[in-house]
Amino acid sequence: MSSEPTNKRTWPLYEVFVRGKRGLNHVHVGSLHAADDEMALHNARDVYTRRNEGVSIWVVRADLITASSPDEKDPFFAPSADKVYRHPTFYAIPDEVPHL
C-alpha cells in the first residue's frame, strides 16, 4: 500500500487481528502505528482489548500484506462463481431420505 515518503519519519502502520476467544479465527479489528513489532503488540492490547475482547493478537506491518484488488474483483473471484456444484444445495435429494 502506498505511503508517501516524508522527511520526518513516522512509525509504520500495523494491521491488528484479534482472536475473540478460543475456537474462533483471528479477525481484523483495525490498525495502529508503532516503532516495532513488540510495541505494536502492546499498543494493540491497549487500544483494541480493554475489555477482554481477545485471547490472542496478531499484528502485521500493513506494507507486508498482499491483497487482491477490488478493481480485479470480477475476474479474480470468477473461478468460484460458476461452480454451483460446490454447494450442498446443488444436489436434489428426495425429502424422505433422512440425515442428508
Added chain:
Amino acid sequence: MAEETEALEAQFDATVAADRRIEPRDWMPEGYRRTLIRQIAQHAHSEIIGMQPEGNWILRAPSLRRKAILLAKVQDEAGHGMYLYAAAETLGVDREDLTERLIDSRQKYSSIFNYPALSYADIGVIGWLVDGAAICNQVPLCRCSYGPYARAMIRICKEESFHQRQGYELLLAMVNGTDAQREMVQESVNRWWWPSLMMFGPPDGDSPNTQQSMAWGIKRHTNDELRQRFVDMSVPQAAALGITLPDPDLRWNAERGAHDHGEPDWAEFKAVISGSGPAHAQRIAHRRRAHENGAWVREAAQAYADKQAARVAGKGAAA
C-alpha cells in the same frame, strides 16, 4: 476516460443505494472522500480533546471508585480517537498530519469541549448529557456507508453506554445526597443543557451539507431529528433525577408525540465552534504541549527499534 468514471460512479451509487458498504480501495467520488476525511478527523479530534475537561478531575475524584471509573472513561476516549484516526487513514491521510492540523487550529473539534468542567457534578452531567448526545449522534453512524468508519462506530458505541451510565449513576448519588449536592447538579445541568443540544449541529435550514451526506449514506438523520430524539430521551431521565431542564419552552406536544423545545443560542454556537469558547486556546495549547513533550519518547522508541533491527541484521550477516 469520462465513460470509465461514469461506470465507476454508477457502481458506487448502486453500492450505496443497496445499503452495502464502501471499502477503502473502492473507487469513490472525491467529494465523498473529502467529506469523510473532514468528518472522521473532526470526530477523532473531539475524542482526543474531550479527554481534557474530564482528565482535569481525575486527581480530584472523591473516592477511589470514582477515580478508577473516570480514569477508565478517559482512557476509552483516547481509544476512540485511535479507532477514528485509523479509519481516517484508510482514506489516504496521514495521522501525524491530522494531529498537526488540530494543533494549528486548521481542523475543528466538537464545540462542547470548549466549555470548562467546573465541579465534580460536571463529571456526572458530561457522562449523562454529553456522552448521551454523542450516543444519539453515533448510533446511526454504525450504519454509515463507509465501512471502516461504521466499524469504528460500532466499537465506540459499545463503550459509550458505560460512559453515560456511570455519569447518570454519579448524579443519582448526588441528588440523593445533601441540598448542596442537589444544587450542584442543577447548576451543572443549567450550564450543560444548551451546549449539549448544540452538539447536533446547526438547525436543518442552516445545514447545507446534510442533504449530500444523507444521499451518500454518511448521515442517516438530520440534525433536528437527532436533537429531538435526544430531548425526548432526556426529559424522563431529568425527571427521575428530580432536576429541571433550563428551557421554559420545553413541553410535551401530544399532537406531534414529541417535546417542543426552545432554540439554542446559535450565535454562541458559531462563536464557540470557531474558537472563541472560553477554553479553546487552553485546549489547543495543552494538546500541543502534550505532543511536543512526547517527541523525545517517539524518537527514543524509533532509535531503539532501529538499533534492534540493526542487531538482528548484524547477526544474520555474521552467521
